[in-house]
Amino acid sequence: MRHFELLTLGDELLLGLVGNSHVTFIGSQLARRGVMLQRNITLGDDAGAIARQFAESWRAADVVITTGGLGPTCDDRTREAVARELGQKLVHDENVERALRERFERFGMCMTANNLKQAQRPERAEILHNPNGTAPGLWVEQDGKVLCMLPGPPNELRPMFTEQVMPRLARLGFIAGEEAYVQMRTIGVGESLLETKLQPVFDSHGASDPARLSVAYCAHPGAVDCRISSPGGLLSRTQLENIACECTAQLGENLLCVGHDELPRVVARLLVANKRLLAIAEDATGGMLANCFNDIPELNHFFAGAAVCHTHESKMQLIDVPEEVLLQHDGASDEGAIAMATGAAERMGADYALAITGFEYNSRAGNEHGGPVHIGMYSPHGAWAKTVTYPGPPLALRQRALTAALDWLRRELLKEKNTQS
Amino acid sequence: MRHFELLTLGDELLLGLVGNSHVTFIGSQLARRGVMLQRNITLGDDAGAIARQFAESWRAADVVITTGGLGPTCDDRTREAVARELGQKLVHDENVERALRERFERFGMCMTANNLKQAQRPERAEILHNPNGTAPGLWVEQDGKVLCMLPGPPNELRPMFTEQVMPRLARLGFIAGEEAYVQMRTIGVGESLLETKLQPVFDSHGASDPARLSVAYCAHPGAVDCRISSPGGLLSRTQLENIACECTAQLGENLLCVGHDELPRVVARLLVANKRLLAIAEDATGGMLANCFNDIPELNHFFAGAAVCHTHESKMQLIDVPEEVLLQHDGASDEGAIAMATGAAERMGADYALAITGFEYNSRAGNEHGGPVHIGMYSPHGAWAKTVTYPGPPLALRQRALTAALDWLRRELLKEKNTQS
Incomplete structure (x- = not known):
């Protein structure tokens, strides 16, 4: 080396x-x-x-x-x-x-x-x-x-x-001429469960010899990458890709991609494929969810826009959140998240909407605590909410909430795509 | 050392x-x-x-x-x-x-x-x-x-x-027991003009001996910091602060702060002091302007919210931008920026609004070019727009536009504060 x-x-x-x-x-x-x-x-x-x-x-x-x-x-x-x-x-x-x-x-x-x-x-x-x-x-x-x-x-x-x-x-032969490994990115399975699922596939391809097939896991917040390579060159890139292909069958919707794509880009591609338009409403994440898509070309083809609402008035005026919802828990509730998503979708003429609300007032005061954050989803097939908590500092909680929201949308779009095709 | x-x-x-x-x-x-x-x-x-x-x-x-x-x-x-x-x-x-x-x-x-x-x-x-x-x-x-x-x-x-x-x-005496320098942060003056303005003040305090008074400039995009220190310890911290105080008279509104504050925090403090509420509308910066304030405590006391609008429909539905404005230049014009700022302020019941629009479609395709970006300002005293261009990659242009927009608001709030007091 x-x-x-x-x-x-x-x-x-x-x-x-x-x-x-x-x-x-x-x-x-x-x-x-x-x-x-x-x-x-x-x-x-x-x-x-x-x-x-x-x-x-x-x-x-x-x-x-x-x-x-x-x-x-x-x-x-x-x-x-x-x-x-x-x-x-x-x-x-x-x-x-x-x-x-x-x-x-x-x-x-x-x-x-x-x-x-x-x-x-x-x-x-x-x-x-x-x-x-x-x-x-x-x-x-x-x-x-x-x-x-x-x-x-x-x-x-x-x-x-x-x-x-x-x-x-x-x-000069100082680095490989092509990608040295094949990477599978997953969301929603922990590292040890992932290993349990995939190890039989790797074993059947000779993973007992790490020069033949080497496997490495890398955990990110809410996501795990698995990289396979053949350090001794005994397996070709095509063979590695075929092994990855076998793994995808084990992974189902937990597979984000084979390669290096990021979650927002995968979601964007599904929105474009399904000819769907997205709207966003957020308070806790203050524009971070909207910003996820900022570097994706032609984002106006799949992204209508976002309402970042820090006051009751802006929630009512921009995206029609009913006052009675705001009077309960400052609107930071599952009902509030559904109302924000629904209002954003309807106002912007979008097919799907994501909303993130909660924890804002406490977290900004610098307290370490775990939420809750409420994620709302509006889709052509219904509107739902889920509650998310994580221990750790506010920025980590925000990141986790972003990942959870985008991944939820990804799974809904996948379902829709599979139904259409 | x-x-x-x-x-x-x-x-x-x-x-x-x-x-x-x-x-x-x-x-x-x-x-x-x-x-x-x-x-x-x-x-x-x-x-x-x-x-x-x-x-x-x-x-x-x-x-x-x-x-x-x-x-x-x-x-x-x-x-x-x-x-x-x-x-x-x-x-x-x-x-x-x-x-x-x-x-x-x-x-x-x-x-x-x-x-x-x-x-x-x-x-x-x-x-x-x-x-x-x-x-x-x-x-x-x-x-x-x-x-x-x-x-x-x-x-x-x-x-x-x-x-x-x-x-x-x-x-242990390995670092100074207090801040080793006094920093003045400026916006809107280039480094050489700043030096010309401040050098007479420094000269009058013995800057010809750098052990007595050392001066360092540090340029950021759109801003320059000036740090003064007394490496030989000949001037006390109070004396350095008094010299900084003399400089502020030369700097006027170009002084952002003495210390380490960031522009969004200075703007936030002025909004709170003036009891004003801010709204934002943006396309080119896709949520970055809204996000500037994300870590400031109690932001809901001065920040109503933001409309991030990537489609004509969302501009019309969220913040009432007239269709005829959008039909010219896709709305990316001074008129478009004023309409976005005005609509955002009125919808969210805010006193001030900033809007950033422009360059989005080309820049996302990865072209290197310099804008233009249109910045709109709505205030209790009127609504205006200015056009901004910068050479360089899209991210640099976005950063410059953010700085220009926030600094414009800062100057308006300063004027208002000075009139009130």
């Missing part, structure tokens, strides 16, 4: 001004190709510390990936420090300068002298093109190792990593 | 299954007390790698903080590895066992044998009490250095860090 290290550079990360999203992104991309990052080290902008750390990581690792420290300002010393460690000169790259000048011109901006620093590269480095920003990435192969330097902004780093770095790493 | 290192432990961090929120939290807490983390190292659950890294960090640093690896499952080997490096025996702590048994009993859960591992501590370690979970923290002073081991779940780590670790570090 190759040794991968990630150096994330920038005072802003250590000062807590910006979260380190790079380790999360790069770590998960590599894991999908069968590699686990060995170490992630975050350092500030001190050139000496960067040089020392790079020297140590370069000795220990087969692949060193750096992020940040490639910009034009004077605290970006990464390039110099690294070139010195590699024993390479920094040279000026004409093509990068030309691309920089064109970019500045296109945006009508003035290019300052220090921008030219970004055209410097170690003499034997290759340039990774950056269509989304000024600092190009750098790729160095030396002594059978790889150094890959990426710009800090996530919208520049991410496409560069998936489109340029991953294929290069695969070509 | 003491050397602080943070070791964040757990395969899940390197596999990208969970973000590393610990470096962000601990880094910012330490920065407020005048200390910058020197290094953050994330490692998996491999006991050998943990032992090697701990040995290296313990040699280099004055303070080593670890997170995670204290739980009951078999991959949590931190305790053993670290005790060995310190040359201390692991001993069983009766008090921790008693607290564990009480906690399990209180939640009606069964305590398994491996939970008892959490009662083990290096012989000369002190226990940091954990009211929010099972794994206690550990505190070791040895060779003039400090080792502090914290549990992984953020809701357990955070209060333990601020309530127990920070006071201990301050008592």
Whole structure:
């Protein structure tokens, strides 16, 4: 197994001004190709510390990936420090300068002298093109190792990593050329029950030899992923997919997907397939449920909208919750949840509606307690509610309520789809 | 300056299954007390790698903080590895066992044998009490250095860090006993204009000697923070606060706050002070604007609710946007923004309303472009709209639009407050 290290550079990360999203992104991309990052080290902008750390990581690792420290300002010393460690000169790259000048011109901006620093590269480095920003990435192969330097902004780093770095790493055989495992995502079965259900399938395919078939479970709040792989390469990807296919028969509606889809996206796809429109009403989650669908293309084809209601008046005026329902338990009840879902669906002309209500006033005061939260569902086939409690802090409770609500809708849409077809 | 290192432990961090929120939290807490983390190292659950890294960090640093690896499952080997490096025996702590048994009993859960591992501590370690979970923290002073081991779940780590670790570090003189700087947060002035405005004030207080008065600027999207400190201790905190006070006169409404408040909290406080109720309507930001206020206590005292509208029908039915407005530009216009704000305020009986509309259909297809986004404002004094464009990816544009909308409201509320008083 190759040794991968990630150096994330920038005072802003250590000062807590910006979260380190790079380790999360790069770590998960590599894991999908069968590699686990060995170490992630975050350092500030001190050139000496960067040089020392790079020297140590370069000795220990087969692949060193750096992020940040490639910009034009004077605290970006990464390039110099690294070139010195590699024993390479920094040279000026004409093509990068030309691309920089064109970019500045296109945006009508003035290019300052220090921008030219970004055209410097170690003499034997290759340039990774950056269509989304000024600092190009750098790729160095030396002594059978790889150094890959990426710009800090996530919208520049991410496409560069998936489109340029991953294929290069695969070509060198440092990561798998395709997904290293087949993943089944499940909701509504605990980890041990899941294992009991699936183990007979895996046993029949030789899971007693983990080089042949390796099985790993990963639990999330309210959901469990199961990943199968063949570390020794004895099973092909098609064979792994066939095993996953056998598992799906055991899982029924508890299977969310085979692959990496998230719950909101699965729900969105079912809504589109069933030609159904969704409405939402929420108080406890304050817009989080509406926000789940925010990055799904063409969401206006399946999502009418949401009413986020924090006062009785807004509940009555926006989605016609009857006053008498609000006078009982502040509306935070199963009846309140049904009234919110029904009102939202009818007002927005939607086929389905989800509502989440409850626990708001206490939880915002910071108490640790477990709800209850009431989830309401309106559908063409009826309207119902269920009550959900979880121990833990308010944010965890909100997340659990979101998952429970979306999963309930997913199961209703599946039923409907199976009836139609 | 003491050397602080943070070791964040757990395969899940390197596999990208969970973000590393610990470096962000601990880094910012330490920065407020005048200390910058020197290094953050994330490692998996491999006991050998943990032992090697701990040995290296313990040699280099004055303070080593670890997170995670204290739980009951078999991959949590931190305790053993670290005790060995310190040359201390692991001993069983009766008090921790008693607290564990009480906690399990209180939640009606069964305590398994491996939970008892959490009662083990290096012989000369002190226990940091954990009211929010099972794994206690550990505190070791040895060779003039400090080792502090914290549990992984953020809701357990955070209060333990601020309530127990920070006071201990301050008592040892490893961090400042109070905030190390005075921060002014500004919105609406660029960094260089801000510097031009404030430099004369700083110069008059001896900023030519940075040991006496040190000034640092930190730019965020649409906002700039300015922090002043006295690294040599020549100015007291009261003197720094007086200098900040002089600056506020230069800043006028561009001052968001002196301290660490976020924009939504400042807006919330003004709404409460002015006894005003807010309503929101949004499409482009899909619930993000509503969600800004989600963690503010008693939000129902100042926030009526939000209409998140993705279809014409929901805009007409929820907040009475006239059909003819929607037929022009899909409603994504200044007129559309005003109609959304006005409708939301009137429906929900609110005094003020903000609306954000635009760019939704293109941005969701993943195009990089800069808007436009239309922001509508309804107030007791009139209704207006402004158009906002920014280059960059959709998420950045949404963030900018949120900041612009909230800041506009903040300025209106300030005007109103000043008129009243």
